Amino acid sequence: MRSLALTGLAAALTITTGCSASTPATGELSGQTVEVVGTWSGDEQSRFEEVLQQFEKRTGAEVEYTAAGDELPTVLETRLQGGTAPSIALVAQPGLVARYATDGKLKPVTGNVASAVDANFAGAWKQLGSVNGKLYGVYFKAANKSTVWYNSNTFATTGVGVPRTWEEFLQGGRTLSEAGQAAVSIAGADGWTLTDWFENVYLRTAGAENYDKLSRHEIPWTDPTVRTALQTLAQLFGNAQLIAGGAAGALQTDFPKSVTNVFGTPPKAAMVFEGDFVSGVISTNTSSEVGTEARFFPFPSISGSKDAVVAGGDLAVQFKDDTATTALMEYFASAEAATVWAKLGGFLSPNKNVSSDVYPDDVTRELAKQLVQAGDNVRFDMSDLAPAAFGGTKGAGEWKALQDFLADPSTVDATMQRLEAEAAKAFKR
Missing domain, CATH: 3.40.190.10 (Periplasmic binding protein-like II)
Structure with a gap:
């Protein structure tokens, strides 16, 4: 397993959106480390790292990203059994999240993170991130699976x-x-x-x-x-x-x-x-x-x-609830964080406060609009909600x-x- 510390990466974007009142001041989290595990590698990893870098610059915390690919469920299971859970994981399988939440391995989303979800997402996305009525995560990246592509010629x-x-x-x-x-x-x-x-x-x-x-x-x-x-x-x-x-x-x-x-x-x-x-x-x-x-x-x-939209997506969930981890979760729930990747392409956000203007082309803008405008008529891929068998x-x-x-x-x-x-x-x- 490989961890990548992001400190020192060159900044590619400057975020103009103001910080929320609860966001730690610049340098306040210096000396603290947050580990994030996700599936993304290659170009997706590079773009996600730019999102994380903005958090590092603002807070002084160091973020380590581990790319687990399709083996993410296995990696998490091994880490949990070994008592070395990451701070945050980005999980595409709601059933896995539900199991970890039921087993008491996840920390519920509360306080400023929950408030950010309420402010920035349609109720359907909050419901998708909840288990037994309790919020456990933030949907950061989404897929619109309700599109028909055609040859215009x-x-x-x-x-x-x-x-x-x-x-x-x-x-x-x-x-x-x-x-x-x-x-x-x-x-x-x-x-x-x-x-x-x-x-x-x-x-x-x-x-x-x-x-x-x-x-x-x-x-x-x-x-x-x-x-x-x-x-x-x-x-x-x-x-x-x-x-x-x-x-x-x-x-x-x-x-x-x-x-x-x-x-x-x-x-x-x-x-x-x-x-x-x-x-x-x-x-x-x-x-x-x-x-x-x-x-x-x-x-x-x-x-x-x-x-209506059938969607997929990556849900950020936290295994730890220290100050730096919770601050990063709040950042993931912000329009600011999503805007960083949206500008780079290859990304759709379910965050309704991300301006469609930031997407790099007309096709992606329209895909994002369709996803957001469906509002509470968004439903997660049903086969991903079911037991894998x-x-x-x-x-x-x-x-x-x-x-x-x-x-x-x-x-x-x-x-x-x-x-x-x-x-x-x-x-x-």
Whole structure:
């Protein structure tokens, strides 16, 4: 495990936002050290370090960052068992946070940190950071997983407009198909993308309250609301002409390939659904330019549903409650801290007081606006909220059930029964 002390890094940005009254004065925390563990490496790590450096400059504290990558849950478990917990961890799995909170390993968020969360975040984000009604964390970085990316050249040549409703989305797909172009490239080889499809449809057809209940398994997967969502999804999955390669081809397509199918040369489909991170694949693996050939629109409204966002995100939680650790948590809850990374790119903040003007391009500005404007209609990725055996295991649980549903969308009732059996086992109910 490698720790990186940030003292001495050159400053890249000057923050103009004033400090809160409770923020320690310059140099007040000199001699104190805070260790932060997160998943970020490479460019993300460098940008996060610039955020931390601003805190160091203001307070005099030293911050050490440990990049744990995808092994973060294992790293934390080992550290906790060894009695060497970090000060703060940035965790993307709410289930892990809930377990640590229930086991008494986390410190609740109180005082100035809780006040900053109330001032800067919609209530939905506070709820997402809470366990049994008690706040345990601050969402610092978020992902917008309610975006459909499209090839603007293909739309222009076929005369298809940007759809706002599910009906328009399907009709546009039929128009594309009639013009000889598959409408959508689906990454069916990666079961997690299919859970995102389901979640976006379910949030719009069943509503936020039922979404919360299903995510906690308080209603079964045999509930009529699940049937409606699967039947709606089958309108796309069941029409082979709308899908690049049909269902069989989709089940052989991984996520990066689904993106290059749309933005490669020549394009094999006009649209691909997934989160804001699609832009990274476009920039790395194709010659298309994000904001020009590659654009996005919000996941379509279904039956008049309001704007809503399925999100992911990294929650800062504290294992220690010394003065320096709590001060850094308050900083993470501020618009000031988020603004540092927002200016550098590759970042979305759920903080409603971060100005959209600070984002470096129009696409990111629009992604951030969509995330913030959804307000309390933001819901966390349901599969990430579930036990991993159900919502996060390759070839099993929800991933495999939805892959089989993509292969045969006529099996709505059988899919519901299978999902309920798998969920009941995972939730032990």
